Amino acid sequence: MTINELRKQFPDEMSCRLFFESMIWSSGRVCPHCESAKSWMIKGQSAREGLYECGRCGLQFTVTTQTPMHSTKLPLWTWLLAMYLIGSSSKGISSVVLGRLIGTTPKTAWKVGHAIRAMMASVPAELPLLMGVVELDEKYLGGRPRFQKGVKHKCGKGTAKQCIAVAVEREGSARATLVPHAGESVLGPFVKGVVDTAAYLMSDHNPAYVKIAESFAGHSFVDHGEREYARGEVHNNTAESYNAILERAKIGVFHYMSKEHMQRYVDEATFRWNQRVPDVSHTRRGKEKVVMKPLPVIEKIQNLLRVALNVQIRWTPNSSIYAIA
Ligand SMILES: [Zn+2]
Structure with missing residues (x-):
């Protein structure tokens, strides 16, 4: 779908609003304050477009109430365009570029980007546990130490960079979360929380996984220390390629991810992967080959809007930092 086709399908605010309403209230309009299904549209010259009043609690609401777009002053078309641009990019868009494309300041675009990432973060909660062959890995993400010229972080374990635990189902979806270190005490609960116990685990030689794997169907690992990266079907290269996407997004798009907001960028990469x-x-020799193809961008936007209700972000008074409520 091109931007032209998107604009043709949603030529005005009304069509955008009807689309948002059909996705966010997919099983009928509900009051975001009390979940009552009884409400009516407020009509009249002074009423805003798309304003409803609840029949039970009497409070007013629109389709963006209690979503990350809560009390937005931007047209819904701007939100839709931002979702389209982020959803169709391969690694993300920096807030400076996004602002230029949707016609806002970089600061507003930064907020829009994080609001969309908050929706992306809610999508994995709806997904089932990882099954089949599941690859595990850790990723250390971060820039060079600040204010120290020519100094680099150590590689791998013992680095000051942020550690991220990664689990990827072969030909399936991924889960990733920030963790304080790559020890069994934190990787264990993460893996047990996202992977089905009937799954077969593959990892590198991190001894933590041997202990964790006792609760799963089986486990094989390759020894990167011995420069072994694959032994037939035994490898964790799929997890490594997820990690590479994170690294490329940091280097090529966002340049800097603070530890404070890094989980949101990880959620964006996971959403895109999933x-x-x-x-x-088929290969040139006619052999069957499975490749992962991205969903059409309009389906990605629909999946974002379906989880938008009750996902909230709060801005601090200086409007720079937020917390998920
Ligand atoms: Zn209500």
Whole structure:
């Protein structure tokens, strides 16, 4: 879908609003304050477009109430365009570029980007546990130490960079979260929380996984220390390629991710990874090959809006930092 086709399908605020309403209230309009299904549209010259009043609690609401777009002053078309641009990019868009494309200041675009990332973060909660062959890995993400010229962080364990635990199902979806270190005490609860116990684990030689794997169907690992990266089907290269996407997004798009907001960027990468479906294609020799194909961007936008209700972000008075309520 091109931007032209998007504009043709949603030519005005009304069409955007009807689309948002059909996605956010997919099983009928509900009051975001009390969940009552009884409400009516407020009509009259002074009433805003799309304003409803609840029949039970009497409070007013619109389609963006209690979503990350709560009390937005931007047209819904701007939100839709931002979702389209972020959803169709391969690694994300910096707030400076996003602002230029949607016609806002970089600061507003930064907020829009994080609001959309908050919706992206809610999508994995709806997904089932990882099954089949699940690859595990850790990723250390961060820039060079600040204010110290020529100094680099150590590689791997013992670095001051942020550690991220990663679990990826082969030809399936991914989960990733920030963790304080790569020890068994934190990786264990993460893996047990996102992976089905009937799954077969693959990892590198981190001894933590041997202990964790006792609760799962099986476990194989490759020893990167011995420069072993694959032994037939035994490898964790899928998890490594997820990690590479995170690294490329940091280097090529965002340049700097503070530890404070890094989980949101990780959630964006995970959303993008998970919004793909296996597609069978053929190699030149006619052999069957499964490749992961991204979903059409309009479906990604629909999946974002479906989880938007009750996802909230709060801005601090200086409007720079937020917390999920
Ligand atoms: Zn109500």
